[in-house]
Structure formats: structure tokens, C-alpha cells
Amino acid sequence: MQSEKELIIACLKGNRKAQKFLYDKYSPEMIKICSRYCGNRFMAEEAMQEGFLSVFKHLNQLQEPGKLRVWIKQIMVNSSLMKIRKKDPLVFCSTELLDDSQTNEIFADDAVEYKNEDLMKILDNMPRGYKIIFNLYAFEKYSHKQIAETLNISENTSKSQLSRARNYLRARLNDLTFTYSNGLGVFAGALISIISMR
DSSP: OOOHHHHHHHHHTTOHHHHHHHHHHHHHHHHHHHHHHHSSHHHHHHHHHHHHHHHHHHGGGOSOGGGHHHHHHHHHHHHHHHHHHHHSOOOOOOGGGOOHHHHSOOOOOTTOOOOHHHHHHHHHHSOHHHHHHHHHHHTSOOOHHHHHHHHTOOHHHHHHHHHHHHHHHHHHHHHOOOOOSSOOOHHHHHHHHHHTOO
């Protein structure tokens, strides 16, 4: 395929080869996105498959071919959230329910170098509400307003859940006792940077 526009036109014409090309091109990244939200591979794969069905069904609605990847990514996030909601309704605690142990700042030792796989385990085990909002904020770059609109919650609830997520991450990082000779990876460095924000 010569361009995103040509790929889209071919897909809209029902060209199976073009549709497979689009799927093969974007599915490796999209399964990672779905996995961040869904928690297990089976649910993530279901969310991704349903997401791609939506992609092909609504491809004619994409106004800017150059934004195809971003558009597909948004569909995958929405598909993952819908899959989670079907399994178990999302419940977020309000800011009034925060106690001292959840509002106190907890800091990891910046001198410790963490392996990316350890950080991924921490993210995977994060409570679901925290994880969803952390993912939307840190990885999808949603504002608190966008998160509130997406999840039908208040902006204050989004902010409080992000604060809890950061404290959770800091506490788990403090629990890690390993040190490594390799430097921080790109992912690790980005994660430390995100949770250190105020």
C-alpha cells in the first residue's frame, strides 16, 4: 500500500488483502493497549477483535487518513472499557473516602534502577479503577476532563483516583528490593517520571 489514504479506500471497497494488511499492521500495538486495560490475554484479544470490527464498520467516518493510527487506538481503548464494563461495572470512590494512608505522598528511592518487567507486574496488579485512570492519563494522554467524560465520573474523582494510583505505584516501588546494573529502560524512566509529577 502506498499511503494510509489508499489503504483506507481499498478497505472501504471491501478489498480483503487491504483489510488484512491494516489488521496485521496495527494489531501488535493494539493488543498491547487492550492488555493494559483488560488484564488478561483472552479478554484483551476479544476487545481487540471487537475493536477491529468497529474499525472496519466505521472506517468511512474517518475524516483525516493521516490520523488512522490514533483513531484505531481510540477505538481499542473504548472497546476495552466496554469489555470491562460488561464483565463488572466500574465503581470509583469519591475524594471524600480518601483516608490519610491514601493521601500521604510516598516516594520511591530514585537511586534504585528497576527492571521493566517488575514495573509491568506492578501495573498489572494495580486495582482496576486506579489502573484505568492511570492508563488513560499516562499512556493515552487524556486530560481529567476527557477521562471524566469517557467514564461518566467527575473530574475530581479522576484526579483523586490518579493520586491513589501514583501512591500505589510509589508504595510498590518502595517494596522492590532489587538493584540492577543496567540503566533504567525507556518505559521505566517514563513511569518514574509520571508518578513523580505533582
